[in-house]
Amino acid sequence: xxxxxDSLPESLETRAVTPAAISRTQPFYWSVRREIxxxxxxxxxxxxxxxxxxxxxxxxxxxxxHRLGISIRDATLHRDVEVNAYQLAxxxxxxxxxxxxxxxSLDALYGERRDRTILFWKSLPVSDxxxxxxxxxxxxxxxxxxxxxxxxxxxxxxxxxxxxxLLGSGGGVATLWSHASFFHFSLVMLYHIFTVHGLWYAPIYxxxxxxxxxxxxxxxxxxVLPPFVISGLEKITFNTTHFLALIQYRFAGPQGPGxxxxxxxxxxxxxxIPHGFFTTPGLxxxxxxxxxxxxxxxxxxxxxxxx
Amino acid sequence: MPVIEARGLRKTFGxxxxxxxxxxxxxxxxxxxxxxxxxxxxxxxxNAILGLTPYQGELKVLGRDPWDERDALMRDVCFIAxxxxxxxxxxxxxxxxxxxxxxxxxxxxxAEGFLAKTTIRHVSKIRELSKGMVVQLHLALxxxxxxxxxxxxxxxLGLDILYRKQxxxxxxxxxxxxxxxIVVTTHQVEEVQHVLTDLMFIDRGRxxxxxxxxxxxxxxxxxxVRPEQIEAARQLKPIYERQGLGRSILVFDRVDRxxxxxxxxxxxxxxxxxxxxxxxxxxxxQGVGR
Numbered sequence: 001x002x003x004x005x006d007s008l009p010e011s012l013e014t015r016a017v018t019p020a021a022i023s024r025t026q027p028f029y030w031s032v033r034r035e036i037x038x039x040x041x042x043x044x045x046x047x048x049x050x051x052x053x054x055x056x057x058x059x060x061x062x063x064x065x066h067r068l069g070i071s072i073r074d075a076t077l078h079r080d081v082e083v084n085a086y087q088l089a090x091x092x093x094x095x096x097x098x099x100x101x102x103x104x105s106l107d108a109l110y111g112e113r114r115d116r117t118i119l120f121w122k123s124l125p126v127s128d129x130x131x132x133x134x135x136x137x138x139x140x141x142x143x144x145x146x147x148x149x150x151x152x153x154x155x156x157x158x159x160x161x162x163x164x165x166l167l168g169s170g171g172g173v174a175t176l177w178s179h180a181s182f183f184h185f186s187l188v189m190l191y192h193i194f195t196v197h198g199l200w201y202a203p204i205y206x207x208x209x210x211x212x213x214x215x216x217x218x219x220x221x222x223x224v225l226p227p228f229v230i231s232g233l234e235k236i237t238f239n240t241t242h243f244l245a246l247i248q249y250r251f252a253g254p255q256g257p258g259x260x261x262x263x264x265x266x267x268x269x270x271x272x273i274p275h276g277f278f279t280t281p282g283l284x285x286x287x288x289x290x291x292x293x294x295x296x297x298x299x300x301x302x303x304x305x306x307x
Numbered sequence: 308m309p310v311i312e313a314r315g316l317r318k319t320f321g322x323x324x325x326x327x328x329x330x331x332x333x334x335x336x337x338x339x340x341x342x343x344x345x346x347x348x349x350x351x352x353x354n355a356i357l358g359l360t361p362y363q364g365e366l367k368v369l370g371r372d373p374w375d376e377r378d379a380l381m382r383d384v385c386f387i388a389x390x391x392x393x394x395x396x397x398x399x400x401x402x403x404x405x406x407x408x409x410x411x412x413x414x415x416x417x418a419e420g421f422l423a424k425t426t427i428r429h430v431s432k433i434r435e436l437s438k439g440m441v442v443q444l445h446l447a448l449x450x451x452x453x454x455x456x457x458x459x460x461x462x463x464l465g466l467d468i469l470y471r472k473q474x475x476x477x478x479x480x481x482x483x484x485x486x487x488x489i490v491v492t493t494h495q496v497e498e499v500q501h502v503l504t505d506l507m508f509i510d511r512g513r514x515x516x517x518x519x520x521x522x523x524x525x526x527x528x529x530x531x532v533r534p535e536q537i538e539a540a541r542q543l544k545p546i547y548e549r550q551g552l553g554r555s556i557l558v559f560d561r562v563d564r565x566x567x568x569x570x571x572x573x574x575x576x577x578x579x580x581x582x583x584x585x586x587x588x589x590x591x592x593q594g595v596g597r
Contacts, residue, residue, distance in 0.1 A: 030405055031409070034401075037397065115394070115395065120445075123388065125382045125409060303360065305354075
């Protein structure tokens with residue numbers, strides 16, 4: 001028992017307003033949220049593309065029988081149209097995500113220096129490491145998730161629209177739904193997005209973030225020109241194209257273009273787990289290089305101020 | 308334990324010496340004004356204190372090395388580096404959410420209380436606020452953080468006189484207490500004269516003058532002298548002389564006020580006048596001329 005009656009009221013008050021300790025992950029969580037607040041293109045761009053795609057698809061669906069002169073009730077035809085639509089929607093939205101991720105990463109640590117807000121961010125107890133990790137989380141985790149959700153939603157709406165048109169014209173939807181590879185596509189895409197976008201492209205995003213931390217100006221130029229010049233120099237000096245091949249390999253993915261050309265059930269499992277992805281040395285060296293880029297970005301941001 | 312302690316603090320950018328080995332000690336509960344011409348090294352000194360730049364020499368802030376222990380230090384130190392550096396895309400409510408999310412010592416209710424006294428609305432984006440309102444918001448955020456050291460680098464630059472006055476009033480009335488320490492740099496010296504407890508003149512990377520305000524008032528005196536008495540007054544070796552309203556205004560360093568009283572009313576000079584006296588004289592002596 002202690003008698004606090006004569007203690008100063010201020011001291012009690014001070015204690016009362018002292019907020020609860022903040023866990024280690026909370027600055028990271030809020031840093032990621034702030035990235036999404038600032039860069040609304042992370043979700044607006046894929047949504048806009050999806051919206052336009054659906055509009056186009058709807059127009060296509062309605063005018064289908066006029067152009068082809070076949071019955072709109074043909075469910076098999078609808079299925080083919082859909083498979084095309086699925087692939088196209090997925091490709092469009094994933095492409096959008098890559099473009100958004102590219103420009104986001106290039107501006108991530110450059111924008112805060114250009115608009116001088118770096119001094120505000122640095123006045124708060126958020127370490128450079130937390131900041132850089134929050135920024136790389138956007139292209140490696142947030143964008144893939146957004147991209148996947150938007151793509152799946154778009155594909156579902158495609159299926160729904162086809163069904164409505166088919167039902168409206170008196171056709172049966174059973175064929176459509178039983179053959180629709182909706183679920184398959186989703187799984188394949190989910191796998192593709194997280195392996196290729198999230199892991200395989202990590203060194204590319206790492207490079208862009210490093211350049212955004214370092215570039216005194218024109219980060220786009222600094223990010224794109226050196227690989228271009230190095231390839232040219234290699235060609236002229238040694239008459240080889242190893243560096244160019246390395247970059248092409250990184251962009252094309254571990255097995256050439258992704259598994260998006262999947263269609264039949266037979267190939268499905270093979271595409272879902274493209275053999276040897278996790279044993280490809282390229283994946284692990286890529287991740288290591290990406291981590292090194294990020295580490296350098298953390299070190300550089302430490303002594304960077306407004307420009 | 309001093310809040311800031313520096314010995315031989317030095318920083319160079321190429322061949323330019325920004326800080327030429329300064330010694331500095333700031334104790335708890337002080338409000339130090341760092342005054343100096345542009346490029347004197349004030350911001351460099353503050354950046355070193357805030358762990359924003361590496362340096363040579365010894366420096367401890369709240370017992371920590373600011374460069375190596377910056378992340379830990381930022382829980383106890385807060386700063387406003389310049390006006391208008393809050394992210395322009397952010398909403399006021401987002402700024403509150405964010406700071407509350409990342410800062411363990413942020414008291415949201417307190418910040419809301421400060422904002423309630425202004426016309427700033429929570430839904431506004433920072434780009435929609437006037438410069439004065441942005442500073443009010445920044446100050447509300449900073450004052451709600453229970454920090455031990457607050458560093459202000461030109462916090463009122465570009466603000467009109469009402470906002471400037473209000474800024475220092477809030478700082479003194481709603482924030483400052485004897486357990487906190489404030490370091491401020493400004494060119495608007497007249498407005499901080501009655502706010503400061505300590506004064507420091509810094510010029511070309513060196514500390515030219517460092518004293519408490521009590522020492523300042525005891526040491527320096529200013530007298531208006533009629534032309535017929537000017538020669539007699541000059542015998543007492545004024546450190547500075549300027550003309551005003553048909554009289555000469557002389558500033559003296561460590562001269563008995565009773566002897567000065569013979570020439571007219573003795574006052575304490577303004578910091579601005581002393582600044583010109585101390586720093587301006589140096590430039591004149593070296594033929595730099597300003």
